[in-house]
Amino acid sequence: MSEILDPDVAAREARASQRSRQLLDAAARLMEKTGSEAVSMQALAAEAGVSVGLIYRYFGSKDDVLLAVITDVLTQFEVEVPAAIADAGDDPVRRVGAAFGAYCRVIDSRRHAALLTYRESNALGHEARQRIKELEVATVDPLRRALADGIAEGRLVAQHSDLVAYNLLLLAHAWALKHWYFERTLDIDGYIRAQLALSLRGLVAPEFVAEYADLLVG
Amino acid sequence: MSEILDPDVAAREARASQRSRQLLDAAARLMEKTGSEAVSMQALAAEAGVSVGLIYRYFGSKDDVLLAVITDVLTQFEVEVPAAIADAGDDPVRRVGAAFGAYCRVIDSRRHAALLTYRESNALGHEARQRIKELEVATVDPLRRALADGIAEGRLVAQHSDLVAYNLLLLAHAWALKHWYFERTLDIDGYIRAQLALSLRGLVAPEFVAEYADLLVG
Amino acid sequence: MSEILDPDVAAREARASQRSRQLLDAAARLMEKTGSEAVSMQALAAEAGVSVGLIYRYFGSKDDVLLAVITDVLTQFEVEVPAAIADAGDDPVRRVGAAFGAYCRVIDSRRHAALLTYRESNALGHEARQRIKELEVATVDPLRRALADGIAEGRLVAQHSDLVAYNLLLLAHAWALKHWYFERTLDIDGYIRAQLALSLRGLVAPEFVAEYADLLVG
């Protein structure tokens, strides 16, 4: 808030944010390790190498930790997806492809944490739930914009671009949700390529099909 | 099973299956009501208007109840989807459409129960989990067959029909998973129409596009 | 009570006693089978092939069943031990031996039921407990009398005949209590012989040792 900070306060805040990170990482690690989303505060403390009590200094409750883990993943989207889009250059179709790939890769790297959103109902309160939903929707925005650009440039056919964007998010999540099924035949790269081809085939305007031939064959 | 049943035994069995149904319905109702997939045995007993102990006469454990609720939904797929396909006539593309519609409608009628599959990891044991996965995969089969027929007849382009089938299942589930999002702009019929159009646009062979114009405009 | 009974009443009583026997046998069977003394009323009903409700027509409570099973074993002592003594002829030392053998054999035939006495504390009320203790003490009486006779005839040395009698009862019980230990080296016949030899060696008057040589070498 204030631009000039008491150095002690700054140090404290730095330590605090470091602690938060340490705890969040431990939580993510624990989830990937146990494969279960049922993580007790005691187990989290043990994994993070701190005491239970300390967790409550940084997070008000278990729900807060859960919320933070989820937010953490969502934040990763906010970082990675725009970066991937920027890297993809000006072509909106390739930007869509890059965005979807980035989504999938983030999810692949935090599979169990990503699934946490699908359990919120129980643990989290209405307010937190609402917050997550807003963040998730915001997360689709770069994708939606790339799609809109493609439509504006005539490279994509104009049809339900909102729905399409959300479908792509869902298919990215599906890599975590139905990993047990997809992993039988695909690895993450194959998955991205196949799903992208499938989705784009219905979207790319006929006169541009040749140009995106590399994307359209899964 | 046997042709001649002791009437008492028959009556008892009828009562027993009625009880199971009552409990399963209560479980489903409770989920829809609380919006939560976490149902305690106490709460279930209260909702069903019976005692805790009685549940254990019909289901060996909480896992059994959960498994039964899930199986119940999956069984509904097994009934409704083939029926819808049969009603749709011989055209494989229209059969795909009918199958997807049936999926979505079953899920719409049991939204929270349908989500139970996405929590299995915690509650259910490995065996039960495996069982559910098998059932789910089996559930996609009619859809996969209709797609294969469409490809064989040249009405659909041959591309990853397995993946397509599973994607359609996922999009049906998405109606429950992301209901809070989709319901802002779509009702169940609109959702089915839009998703179907989107998926089919990438699948229908060019020379048949005109024939399925009604399906292709979401 | 009344000497002349209504035939219906007599028939009913006969049926009732038959039922009791059926239930008691089932209880004993169940205990030997599961090896555990924790027998639920449901399990007992199943084993006996009757309904739970019916047990309560013949026994007021679970404690009553337990008490009856215990009494049943004790009654068997009351029958078998005097019979064995009678068969053993006039010699009091041999009568002692016969009594101990009978004790051990009854216990061997109902090992787990015999152990029930050692659990009474929990389940049974004070009154029932008292009743069992009295019966158990009464059960030692034939043995005590045979010992007393032996002392009176000068064949046994006079020393703590009460304690000796109870010790013999205990050693018989020990066959059930510590069966896991004794069965490593002895069968029931060997056990009886060895224990008897050990006990009698301290009891038989020196001038009669030769006469009972067969009993004194375990």
Add this chain to the structure above:
Amino acid sequence: MSEILDPDVAAREARASQRSRQLLDAAARLMEKTGSEAVSMQALAAEAGVSVGLIYRYFGSKDDVLLAVITDVLTQFEVEVPAAIADAGDDPVRRVGAAFGAYCRVIDSRRHAALLTYRESNALGHEARQRIKELEVATVDPLRRALADGIAEGRLVAQHSDLVAYNLLLLAHAWALKHWYFERTLDIDGYIRAQLALSLRGLVAPEFVAEYADLLVG
């Protein structure tokens, strides 16, 4: 274990072992108080003046508590019996006497806890049961050795020394098992004297009877 301990860790361990002792004592106290070997976790918590949850910090399960109580008694044997033997000097017969006395006195001091072994079947798992049996058998060893020494020196007659040792253990347990009977006529000292006299009369070699006259008259 390690020579230099972190004082905090050492203090914590001390506190922890103090808690264990407190809980074990409470368990023993509860058993003596209620006269019952069945102790619920709630009751144990109440008796110890702690919460239920805390018990689970020190013992993994109810079985663990039970096992610990039993082990506690058995450990007392391991301490007291060899000590008593050592105090008794070189004479093996007097060492046998001292060992038996020590057994009986330990049992007298923890009567109900000592009986716990006779309930193991129900509560404890197979492994724990096995463990207890081994410990019990190990417990007889000092007695067995003293007997063997006596035989080797020709002071005791060679006959079933294994069985004799176990019988003496049983007679010690009998003080708890049949306390209600023996207490009518004997106190613990009288019991020890009488039982010892009885057992030794059959064991002491004729030429040494005079030497042990004090032990042989109960």
Add this chain to the structure above:
DNA sequence: AATGAATGAGATTTCATTCAT
């Protein structure tokens, strides 16, 4: 006389949260 469905209290166990140190 007989059934067995139904009850509900009670048992064990887990775990989010607090608080004295």
Add this chain to the structure above:
DNA sequence: AATGAATGAAATCTCATTCAT
């Protein structure tokens, strides 16, 4: 700032007992 012992409510499951049929 940090600890971790302690709490106690809640969850699952069992089983003696009752009662309508």
